[in-house]
Amino acid sequence: MVKKPEHLASANACAFQERSVVAAYRYRPPYPAETFAILADLVRGEPRTILDAGCGTGNIARRLVGHAERVDAVALSLSMIEEGKQLPEGDHPRLCWLHGRVEDVVLKPPYALITAGESIHWMDWQIVLPRFRALLRPGSFLAIIEQNISPSPWELLGEIVSRYRADGGYQPFDMVKAREQHCLLRLVGERKTAPIPFTQTIDECIESYHSRSGFSRERLGPTRAEAFTREAGAYLQQRSPDGMVSFQVSGVIQWGIPGTC
Known part of the structure; x- marks a missing residue:
């Protein structure tokens, strides 16, 4: 397995704590x-247990509790877990928050589905991908x-972004390229959701x-944080005089067998 890029090193991942x-x-x-809905359709077999690896505040895990018998949500950051518990469905009885590294935290397999959002960028692929294979029920993804x-x-x-960022020249993560170069998974399927509008204030942005x-x-x-906030705010105010910033957001889901090409 090819070593992942240096800008995805664990030193940068520590920021999320x-x-x-x-x-x-x-x-x-x-x-x-x-x-x-797409993820719920990917759950294979019984019991319908899901592992959300690197869950953060549970943006995926909290939305899947209605589709599973149990969702194990693992985060390295205890602060993320504490925040997630205060959010909608964060105290759901079928949601089990687990604090630790997904590379070695104690889990309760087998799982009918393992999910990972952007957090997979930061994991030790040479450890987690073989572990994911072992944790999955046969035929699961x-x-x-x-x-x-x-x-x-x-x-x-x-x-403005390149002048202020403090993570060693990070480049946006290309999941398709990474999947091909680093054998993240043998692709079985891929879907993209319809885009939804999302609008927030300049301050929120x-x-x-x-x-x-x-x-x-x-x-x-x-x-530097204050200077970034001030300069970014002035720039966005010029682009959005009404004080609102609008986006189109789609979800992209790729599923398959982890750690194989």
């Missing part, structure tokens, strides 16, 4: 509801979920950047 990142996470665009956001956060602010590893307030420091 920072309080400011957790607080800002709610301002990211949501997954379209169609995403969860790993589903990787991404968002297509238009305009993308990396384009919306132009060159800027706050969503602070939920990303390269823009955490802890990493930028108070002076």
Whole structure:
């Protein structure tokens, strides 16, 4: 298996344990509801148990509890779990929050489906992919979920992004390219949801950047964080005089057998 890019190293993943990142996470665009209908259809066999790996605040796990007998939601960040428990369905009796690294946390297989969102970027692929294969019931899948956001956060602010980001020159993660080059999974199927509109205030939009590893307030420091907020706000105000920023958001789901080509 090919080594993953350096900008996806665990040092950058640690940002998601920072309080400011957790607080800002709610301002990211949501997954379209169609995403969860697709995932529910991918559950194979009984019992209908799902593992959501690298769950964050449970944006996937919390929406799947109505389709499963149990959802195990694993996050490295205890702050993310604490936040997720306060959100809708966060205290659902079929949702089991687990604190630890998905590479070695104690789990209760077999699973009828394993899901992973953007968090799969940060995992140790050489450990988790063989583990996922062992955790899955025969005939079940790993589903990787991404968002297509238009305009993308990396384009919306132009060159402001590259001047301020603090994560060593991170490039947007290309799931298709990674799947082919790093053997993330043997693809069985892929679907893209219909786009949904998503609108937020300029302040909310800027706050969503602070939920990303390269823009955490802890990493930028108070002076640069304030300068980024001020410059990004002025730029967006010129583009959106009404104070609102609009996006189109689609979900992209790829599923297959993990760690094989």
